[in-house]
Amino acid sequence: MSDAPTDSTHPEAPTGRDYRETVFLPETPFPMRGGLPQKEPLILEQWGDLYSTLRSARQAEGAPLYVLHDGPPYANGDIHIGHALNKTLKDFVVRSRFLLGYDVDFVPGWDCHGLPIEWKIEEQYRAKGRRKDEVSKAEFRAACREYAAGWIEVQKAQFLRLGITGDFANRYATMDYGSEAAIVKEFHKFKNSGQLYRGSKPVMWSPVERTALADAEIEYHDHVSPTIWVKFPVIAATDDHPDDLLAFRRQTPSIVIWTTTPWTIPANRAISFGPEIAYGLYEVQSMEQGLEFEPWAKQGDRLILADKLAEEVFKAAKIATWTRLDDINPSGLVAAHPLAELDDGYRFNVPLLDGDHVTDDAGTGFVHTAPGHGADDYDVWKAHGHHEVPDTVDPDGAYYPAVPLFPGLKVLETEGKKTGKFGSANPAVIEKLIEAGTLLARGRLEHSYPHSWRSKAPVIFRNTPQWFIRMDKALDHADGATLRETALTAIDQTDFHPAAGKNRIRSMVEGRPDWLISRQRAWGTPLAMFVDKHTGHPLHDPEVDARIVAAIEQGGADAWYTRADSDFLGLHDPANYEKIEDILDVWFDSGCTHAFTLETRDPAHGYTGDRPSHWPANLYLEGSDQHRGWFQSNLLEGSGTRGRAPYDAVLTHGFTQDENGEKMSKSRGNTTDPAVVIKESGADILRLWVALVDYAEDQRIGKQILQTTVDAYRKLRNTVRYLLGALADFDEAERVDYADMPPLERFILHRLWELDLQVRGAYETYRFQDVVRPVLEFCAGDLSALYFDIRKDSLYCDRPDAIRRRAARTVMHEVFLRLTAWLAPLTPFTMEEAWTTRYPEGGTNCARVIPETPSEWRNPDEAARWAKVNTVLDVVTVGLEESRRAKFIGGALDAWPTVTLPAEAFAAFDGLDPAEVFRTSGAEMIVSGDTISATIKPADHAKCARSWRRVPDVGSDPAYPDLSARDADAVRWWDARHA
Structure with missing residues (x-):
């Protein structure tokens, strides 16, 4: 009855009676x-x-208990569309599990420590004319705490408005006193198991933020760097390879390196080569003509290069012709530093070291090796028995005063409008190489370069003493397996949605270095421990640890900075111990949330309250970037302290873009x-x-x-x-x-x-x-x-x-x-x-x-029947629409179609009224042929004044001459009840 009245509008009935009140139209205040x-x-x-x-x-x-553990958003600013997506997906999980009959544990949480908040507070102090170092740590941390608490309340209200359901009344925050104490307690487990160590090695360092950064805090952006080709004059060949001396009789050759970090040249201590790479000695015959500048290469120069890359180097140096004089085996060669002629501070031997990291895919086939500024450099330097790693750059990214020729020059600008831009170090080093006659060529390269995800400024590799957790030391509770092996086993035992997430996090854990957990900042949970000044080892004393945890539970992590060492050390002499004031990586903080949010409320651990949880969680749900962040820090923390991941399943979502598939940005609007x-x-x-x-x-x-x-x-x-x-x-x-x-x-x-x-x-x-x-x-x-x-x-x-x-x-x-x-x-x-x-x-x-x-x-049979009926209905509907457009009929109730159809299709209508299905006043069905067709004919019967159907029985009831029999019966029923 597609043309039946759907509201109070109804044409006057032929007899003059208005039947609208007798039609049972839908009624709802919705x-x-x-x-x-x-x-x-x-x-x-x-x-x-x-x-x-x-x-x-x-x-x-x-009901059975289901646990979704909330990955904490950062308490800094209004929520954005990524927050809304993430929390809404979590709410889908929570509400759907309640709908499926579960008791659901979901405690919203917030990540509160870290640089963004610390910066905001520094800005507030600067606006008042005060420097951070003029403020006590306790005052500074209190300001950070107040700032984070304010944003927690703002975001909480925004999440609630979105309809998020959770235990907001008992929300967790990493800055809560109990949370900080629990984090320290988890840290002590690593300390006391021997997995923790202090190492001096190059780590990614942000001069702008003055702190080390972990892999998860790094993002890569396009960056333009200066490139230089530098000559290291060969000064000796060892007695083990006397044949190599023949190549140097007439003129001293130079080994050529290529680098995108000129500022690291003062830190050079070696050159690495590939044992499987073919190297040659080349002599320059002539230079390109008609140049607007005079090249630094000269006729007669002798250069040692990888054969595969020689032509590319000559092109950069504007060398037109050359001669290959001999094969070269770099093993045992010793070079001079390229700045040795300018300052005695660089008059030391530069050995050639074989390294598997060297390739002949780009550059020169030789790698300038500064062990204080690169992971591969550090590894190859140590592997060849060298232990002293030079410190050349301070926390601000400036050369230490003792660095010859360049004291105080900055690698990156750390203040003002040029923050994050290259400082004076690169051009100064290049000028000195030109002066020393050891620069062969220079250029520029746009490449992917590591940046801090917080400040968006470039980072550098810098040698600093830091605290690490060993990835490859056997764990006491894991049958001799290492942290890496335990974590990989845990990954295999976890369900991933989508499944590809498993391979992603697995590859990251397989190749990751030791876990860098220390930071040189103020706002965070401290590495609350003492180190023996004589042995360099952390103090292992359960009573000291217990006093530290108790103090932080009572007064927060501030207690570590405000209370006397003797309060914690008891009978130990404070003079014999170094107090560590670095803070923990914020990923370690959030990696411990399972311990103080879930495990403490697990009845299996003695909980008897009305908000039970269980450990491990059923699910963690975050963005796909958290394979290297929160998922991984929880995986490592749980594996290192409990032998497994604190979750059974991991769900990841992508990132939200604008309608054109572009990354969202406030600056782009x-x-x-x-x-x-x-x-x-x-x-x-x-x-x-x-x-x-x-x-x-x-x-x-x-x-x-x-x-x-x-x-x-x-x-x-x-x-x-x-x-x-x-x-x-x-x-x-x-x-x-x-x-x-x-x-x-x-x-x-x-x-x-x-x-x-x-x-x-x-x-x-x-x-x-x-x-x-x-x-x-x-x-x-x-x-x-x-x-x-x-x-x-x-x-x-x-x-x-x-x-x-x-x-x-x-x-x-x-x-x-x-x-x-x-x-x-x-x-x-x-x-x-x-x-x-x-x-x-x-x-x-x-x-x-x-x-x-x-x-x-x-009822699959009924479904099959209606699939066939709908096939016929589609044909009839097309015919009705065409007839309506041609004004042959006013509406479907004016039609009486004749449908020709095969026997199988006709059988589907057994027990059905075709007119009811077609929404017409009537229909004729003819079994014939193999195809379905419909001829639309007008219904030539009188029109019912109530239902508008044109059917033969209109007027069959004398009491209601303008109605069909069905409608007359219905109106009689209505009239009887409203008499």
């Missing part, structure tokens, strides 16, 4: 427009402490602010966008995409609204048993059975897109386009006690129960509004579990 920005805050108020309500209900039921979306459209729109995207990949958002989301939301809302209207005053007395259901109702119940299976499986495996998309298709296709359209006539015009109408309302009731449950985790505000509209005293929709779906609803 509005078509959502008004979410105004309505959602009211629903939040109604919910109150929803999380406690849900946990109490599930615990009373004895292409960001999407979640607060703006919520204010303009509502949180459910943002949540529905999250549900619709493939979160495992990078996803896009913008005005156009959000409009598409609004359109999808409108379909869901209209479906629920129609159900509410159609179900007005429905009660169980109307229910029709399955055995009495018409075929169409059986088909819809079968679709509910199918969807129920699909939705449960998708929620179990975190495939939220596979919940919302099939449900949307069901609403738009099976319901709106088919079921609602067919049953509209029955709902509006059948008398209320008619079996067909009762069956339809029974099925719509079941549809409503499931739609409001299935969609509750994704669009909780809208489903709450729908539920409470129908059941104002029914409690919160969020506390429901998915209703059990009877197995008898499974």
